[in-house]
Amino acid sequence: MPPSLSGEQRFDIRIARDGTWYHEGGPIKRIELSKLFATVLRRDEAGDYWLVTPVERGRIVVDDVPFVAVEMTASGRGEDQVLSFRTNLDDWVEAGPDHPIRVAHDPESGEPTPYIDIRMGLEARIARSVYYDMVNHCATTNGPEGEEAEVGVWSNGRFFVLGRLSGA
Structure with a gap:
């Protein structure tokens, strides 16, 4: 994780076991958007999933694997x-x-x-x-x-x- 990023934020994003990405409880219908999010998806040593950009990072929920x-x-x-x-x-x-x-x-x-x-x-x-x-x-x-x-x-x-x- 970039050291300049401080704090911990949780994004209201979840990846279901079937691979469907959800935002605020509703499925993300544009696959291009899910693909974009996937390019900044990271997993830390503790097994937590994060979306990490140059300016912010946020934890997301992954039911099984992304x-x-x-x-x-x-x-x-x-x-x-x-x-x-x-x-x-x-x-x-x-x-x-x-x-x-x-x-x-x-x-x-x-x-x-x-x-x-x-x-x-x-x-x-x-x-x-x-x-x-x-x-x-x-x-x-x-x-x-x-x-x-x-x-x-x-x-x-x-x-x-x-x-x-x-x-x-």
Whole structure:
């Protein structure tokens, strides 16, 4: 954060789990405006989200993560595969060392929720339909002796674990 900015202000902006941006309780209908806000979106070390401009900054509410990956393309096969994801705000990223995929599991249901890093610690939740498409590109690797096999995807030379196979 620029040191010249003092004080803490809260903007009445919220990003819903589905990626919809809201201002004062109503959805922002112009995607261009949401895209503009996204260019100044930052996340601090504590996990709080801020809109930061050269003259002001304000905290906003993000229900889950600020973006949703709504489309995926795949090229290549095996370790040479490249998975590219498009967000709800039309940003494209290739999964790999600079844009890792992670999977969180709901502590109660165990249901997986996959995410991809978009930029500077800002993530996109991978939409369920995109996740199912991604699973079609999975590979299985043998875990170390005595451990479960891992199921995941290759992209840009990196293997991202999506889950483990019990008894494999």
